[in-house]
Amino acid sequence: xxxxxxxxxxxxxxxxxxxxxxxxxxxxxxxxxxxxxxxxxxxxxxxxxxxxxxxxxxxxxxxxxxxxxxxxxxxxxxxxxxxxxxxxxxxxxxxxxxxxxxxxxxxxxxxxxxxxxxxxxxxxxxxxxxxxxxxxxxxxxxxxxxxxxxxxxxxxxxxxxxxxxxxxxxxxxxxxxxxxxxxxxxxxxxxxxxxxxxxxxxxxxxxxxxxxxxxxxxxxxxxxxxxxxxxxxxxxxxxxxxxxxxxxxxxxxxxxxxxxx
Amino acid sequence: xxxxxxxxxxxxxxxxxxxxxxxxxxxxxxxxxxxxxxxxxxxxxxxxxxxxxxxxxxxxxxxxxxxxxxxxxxxxxxxxxxxxxxxxxxxxxxxxxxxxxxxxxxxxxxxxxxxxxxxxxxxxxxxxxxxxxxxxxxxxxxxxxxxxxxxxxxxxxxxxxxxxxxxxxxxxxxxxxxxxxxxxxxxxxxxxxxxxxxxxxxxxxxxxxxxxxxxxxxxxxxxxxxxxxxxxxxxxxxxxxxxxxxxxxxxxxxxxxxxxxxxxxxxxxxxxxxxxxxxxxxxxxxxxxxxxxxxxxxxxxxxxxxxxxxxx
Numbered sequence: 001x002x003x004x005x006x007x008x009x010x011x012x013x014x015x016x017x018x019x020x021x022x023x024x025x026x027x028x029x030x031x032x033x034x035x036x037x038x039x040x041x042x043x044x045x046x047x048x049x050x051x052x053x054x055x056x057x058x059x060x061x062x063x064x065x066x067x068x069x070x071x072x073x074x075x076x077x078x079x080x081x082x083x084x085x086x087x088x089x090x091x092x093x094x095x096x097x098x099x100x101x102x103x104x105x106x107x108x109x110x111x112x113x114x115x116x117x118x119x120x121x122x123x124x125x126x127x128x129x130x131x132x133x134x135x136x137x138x139x140x141x142x143x144x145x146x147x148x149x150x151x152x153x154x155x156x157x158x159x160x161x162x163x164x165x166x167x168x169x170x171x172x173x174x175x176x177x178x179x180x181x182x183x184x185x186x187x188x189x190x191x192x193x194x195x196x197x198x199x200x201x202x203x204x205x206x207x208x209x210x211x212x213x214x215x216x217x218x219x220x221x222x223x224x225x226x227x228x229x230x231x232x233x234x235x236x237x238x239x240x241x242x243x244x245x246x247x248x249x250x251x252x253x254x255x256x257x258x259x260x261x
Numbered sequence: 262x263x264x265x266x267x268x269x270x271x272x273x274x275x276x277x278x279x280x281x282x283x284x285x286x287x288x289x290x291x292x293x294x295x296x297x298x299x300x301x302x303x304x305x306x307x308x309x310x311x312x313x314x315x316x317x318x319x320x321x322x323x324x325x326x327x328x329x330x331x332x333x334x335x336x337x338x339x340x341x342x343x344x345x346x347x348x349x350x351x352x353x354x355x356x357x358x359x360x361x362x363x364x365x366x367x368x369x370x371x372x373x374x375x376x377x378x379x380x381x382x383x384x385x386x387x388x389x390x391x392x393x394x395x396x397x398x399x400x401x402x403x404x405x406x407x408x409x410x411x412x413x414x415x416x417x418x419x420x421x422x423x424x425x426x427x428x429x430x431x432x433x434x435x436x437x438x439x440x441x442x443x444x445x446x447x448x449x450x451x452x453x454x455x456x457x458x459x460x461x462x463x464x465x466x467x468x469x470x471x472x473x474x475x476x477x478x479x480x481x482x483x484x485x486x487x488x489x490x491x492x493x494x495x496x497x498x499x500x501x502x503x504x505x506x507x508x509x510x511x512x513x514x515x516x517x518x519x520x521x522x523x524x525x526x527x528x529x530x531x532x533x534x535x536x537x538x539x540x541x542x543x544x545x546x547x548x549x550x551x552x553x554x555x556x557x558x559x560x561x562x563x564x565x566x567x568x569x570x571x572x573x
Contacts, residue, residue, distance in 0.1 A: 002487065002539050005326035009471040040322070044472040048321035081471065085325075223335060224324035228538050230289025230309070231338075236297045238288075241541070 007083035018145040030057040035121035036091025042083035052117035095189040105131040107188040111195020137172025141165035173202040266556035273430035279304030284534030292352035299361035302546035307364040310393040315341035320478040330486020334479035349385035362388035376424035395436035395461035408436035411448035418452035430455035443503035458509040486535035501527025517551020525571040
């Protein structure tokens, strides 16, 4: 017998609009999952695609209407069903607790809808006694989501937009750089990021420059979601099963930059 | 003095550091990923099958795991032979220092198409070419696979052999979804196949009770993994009795014991695929170690000594 990976039906019990195009669906099912893990969401007759979990108990998804599949998912009503396969992949890991001193701070850097899995992480981290700083970067004010949710949890939230319509004008990584520099090299235990790959590359450079560990969550087209088909291969690394979160240690030189374990 | 059993084998004249081969369609074609598998201990890696033009494949769901194996209908998604040649040339360079062989895989919907793709793919310098005449998941589009008919299978084999023109040995991958696999094996051997890969997947279906419909978008898919191993072993056993050319035994192998079983049935080398699901791409090293342990226990010093042992 092997562990099955088949879709399981779940009913929508609550729907909340995050913005004009982003919607959160709360399901009648709980998963044992870590922040940063994902599920494959199947809508019979439509498609099956990966989505990060926003919360595991109850299973909660945040979906941005960007194409035909997400439009169909966003058209579902309370009481309708969708199907989940997972949780899949390896998620974020909080830094080890220091026995001799109080919990420090972590920094979250979110690009656009990448804030969803980081919200899940913030919830866990704050419950665990960590101070959480968060930068949410978006194109324009209308694309900023989860700002209120993160602030309500107790995170210190900074917003950047490309056009300056909300918060600082500029990139999330520029704001993150200023936060790290202002607090001194060891103010954050770890930087966590989820967003477009150029943003992840910038966060990696920032972490390396300040000798901080980082955990970066990648996105790829996926089929199996469990490390067999190779659709999500990235430089010898399987985004679905080795990742989607890639850890980078604080002390690292070029020779140790193997992207696979 | 005891010496450690030796895993090296020769497959169609190509020397492999281990008889364990990454089966086609598992882990795709990305060069770095193929190199990772070789570094883990695979003696050869088979790329995912490629066609003349790019193919998007089927919509998801395409790959699932059930209680006793996997079921998939990816639909031969691939970037097309031009992109494949570039990636395989890169794989070729990464694999060379590791001593592992590269197997390119081709498919098409016509005999001429097979020849065309093979002629182009061989330019990447693969050590062997595998001809996929047995994918069960494109039936709606292409009709009955060539592997279901001895005459059609032989025609493809002869056309690919001519197109490749001796630049790489040609393996023909057979389907278990036939009444007499040995007859197909004899036909492709007579048409010039240098070796036979067996088996491809078996056709199956999984239905979701709440959705009241098949889960795979293609409805049917290919079964692989532990459930099909005894069937694959029987096919290899039958083929070994029917032909002289070497056999790559594929189907549900997930341990050193399973690999030795496949070799005793008559395989020269052993494909490993679905076991990556629960053991990860690093499983090749572990299976190789287990093979060595079994060989020591059974008193074998070379893989060749075990081949076909079950026929005595």
